[in-house]
Amino acid sequence: MREPGVSGAVLAVNNLEVVYNDVMLAVSGASVEVPEGRIVALLGSNGAGKTTLLRAVSGLLDVHRGAITKGTVTLDGAEIQRLAPARVVRRGIKQVMEGRRVFAELTVEENLRVGAHVSPRGIDQGLVRVYELFPPLADRRRATAGYLSGGEQQMLAMGRALMSDPRYLLLDEPSLGLAPRLVEQVRDLIVAINQQGTTVLLVEQNASMALSIASHGYVMENGKVVMDKPTEELMADEDIREFYLGSAGEEGSGSFRDVKHYKRRKRWLS
Amino acid sequence: MSTFAQSIISGLGQGSAYAMLAVGFVIIFKSTGVISFAQPALMAAGATLVSYLVFQFGLGFPAAVAVGVLVLAGVGLGLERVALRPLVGRPVFVAAIVTLGLDTAIRAVTNRFIGPDLRPVGDPWGYDRLELGPLFLQHRYLAMIVTAAIVLAALFTFFRYSRVGLAMRATAFDQETSLAQGISVGAVFALSWALAAGLATLAGVFVAAGSGVSQGTWVVGLKALPAIVLGGLDSLPGAVVGGLAVGVVEALVQTYQPVHAPWLGGNFSLVAPYVLMLLVLLVRPYGLFGTPEIRRV
Ligand SMILES: Nc1ncnc2c1ncn2[C@@H]1O[C@H](COP(=O)(O)OP(=O)(O)OP(=O)(O)O)[C@@H](O)[C@H]1O
Numbered sequence A: 001m002r003e004p005g006v007s008g009a010v011l012a013v014n015n016l017e018v019v020y021n022d023v024m025l026a027v028s029g030a031s032v033e034v035p036e037g038r039i040v041a042l043l044g045s046n047g048a049g050k051t052t053l054l055r056a057v058s059g060l061l062d063v064h065r066g067a068i069t070k071g072t073v074t075l076d077g078a079e080i081q082r083l084a085p086a087r088v089v090r091r092g093i094k095q096v097m098e099g100r101r102v103f104a105e106l107t108v109e110e111n112l113r114v115g116a117h118v119s120p121r122g123i124d125q126g127l128v129r130v131y132e133l134f135p136p137l138a139d140r141r142r143a144t145a146g147y148l149s150g151g152e153q154q155m156l157a158m159g160r161a162l163m164s165d166p167r168y169l170l171l172d173e174p175s176l177g178l179a180p181r182l183v184e185q186v187r188d189l190i191v192a193i194n195q196q197g198t199t200v201l202l203v204e205q206n207a208s209m210a211l212s213i214a215s216h217g218y219v220m221e222n223g224k225v226v227m228d229k230p231t232e233e234l235m236a237d238e239d240i241r242e243f244y245l246g247s248a249g250e251e252g253s254g255s256f257r258d259v260k261h262y263k264r265r266k267r268w269l270s
Numbered sequence B: 001m002s003t004f005a006q007s008i009i010s011g012l013g014q015g016s017a018y019a020m021l022a023v024g025f026v027i028i029f030k031s032t033g034v035i036s037f038a039q040p041a042l043m044a045a046g047a048t049l050v051s052y053l054v055f056q057f058g059l060g061f062p063a064a065v066a067v068g069v070l071v072l073a074g075v076g077l078g079l080e081r082v083a084l085r086p087l088v089g090r091p092v093f094v095a096a097i098v099t100l101g102l103d104t105a106i107r108a109v110t111n112r113f114i115g116p117d118l119r120p121v122g123d124p125w126g127y128d129r130l131e132l133g134p135l136f137l138q139h140r141y142l143a144m145i146v147t148a149a150i151v152l153a154a155l156f157t158f159f160r161y162s163r164v165g166l167a168m169r170a171t172a173f174d175q176e177t178s179l180a181q182g183i184s185v186g187a188v189f190a191l192s193w194a195l196a197a198g199l200a201t202l203a204g205v206f207v208a209a210g211s212g213v214s215q216g217t218w219v220v221g222l223k224a225l226p227a228i229v230l231g232g233l234d235s236l237p238g239a240v241v242g243g244l245a246v247g248v249v250e251a252l253v254q255t256y257q258p259v260h261a262p263w264l265g266g267n268f269s270l271v272a273p274y275v276l277m278l279l280v281l282l283v284r285p286y287g288l289f290g291t292p293e294i295r296r297v
């Protein structure tokens, strides 16, 4: 694990355009920057192009008959958008896909071992770290992954990604389909992972969760980035509060305060 | 009683050859979603190569088998890379048709080398028998059973514990997620073909042991088809059980049917595996060990 906030290192998506099946424009001219050490949130409603942007970074567009038609993805200035997924992983970028996608027929520990495919020497160290972060996985290491609960599967998907000790973690809607208590747990885990030195690009529809821990946020709509601001400014924005935090007026200020409160608590803990 | 035991042993021996082939089919099917009809030709090619290594190049039988398996594994790797990889993402039946083409081409080349006659593979067993009380057990069947058991145990260990074996299982389950873990799925495809071709070579040597390899040997490879359907297309244990079951049923029918049910005809043992397959499918539509939902690429 490494020092957070190291100088100037950054994962950047520059003026990206992505087309599926040669015709369907899914992302047009999006730019996103993820400075090392941070948690950056990427928000947007269904079909906005968030997942597509992540696939462009991790090299998984091919599988979906998608292609980058314009723009670049750079890691510390070097272009990586033409690399095969395995190469991107070796550069230290790992995506946790929407819907968890655990290897249901494999055991918990086998799932984790697969996560260390590119760094077999780090397996033991990785297992220690993951079991420390996610104790329920340690208890069920020999269980078949398909029988885990939704929350446990999300932990497993995140733990599997961490096994190769990536610099950047791309999380696609980790809170999807989880009960509020579990969403909170996942949020705390993301913070913990970040504090251990992993940079996080967090795609979420649950904006209040994402903004409660991110330092910067992007909002996508129809394949474009329509907003790009530090979290405090985003949370003060009327449109954001209305459409994404679902909380204008009295009630809204309540949940808004909750979010703030959480941030303070987090600072005491660290 | 001793006739029965003898049929079982020879059935298991013959069946272990089918099992090797069937396991190859299933490995390719699980990782790529394609049924490779090239297995029978690879089997004949492997056995033929071993024959040449023994009689033209003077290698000992075990060394020849080892070299043959490795060379054919390389051939399998190459075939996948050149002929199959470009088809990834296309409908799987296109790839299946291409494997049929490969089968024909490999057989044409192999037949030239086999020539018109039976060509021995240099095995030390012939038809020698071991007398065990009232039983006469052929050495070659015992050797096949033992070899198959060792190879299958090694394969099991590979898939269960090794990094690459685990990557293959992960890929069989979910290709995209495997890519996201940094697994090179193309390499997994190539390795599946290499394993299948190596296993086919071993099966070819088993089939040819005692007699030899001829232009008709590849037909034996087709018997792996009822074996895999019987066991369940996507199950390795199923392929083993299916292969052994086909061998045993064939042997039992050969022994008893001419006496007890002559009205079924002279070559019923050739049909018996398919009858067994249909009976199993009536009860278990996905085979003995298959999973109901078969994943597509
Ligand atoms: N494999 C695909 N083939 C064709 N079109 C696709 C594919 N995947 C996504 N799209 C289209 O691209 C656009 C962006 O989709 P994307 O999945 O990136 O959105 P998203 O922001 O992740 O949405 P969600 O919040 O629902 O996950 C949508 O119009 C979608 O229909």
Ligand SMILES: [Mg+2]
Residues within 6 Å of the ligand: A050, A051, A052, A098, A172
């Ligand atoms: Mg999405």
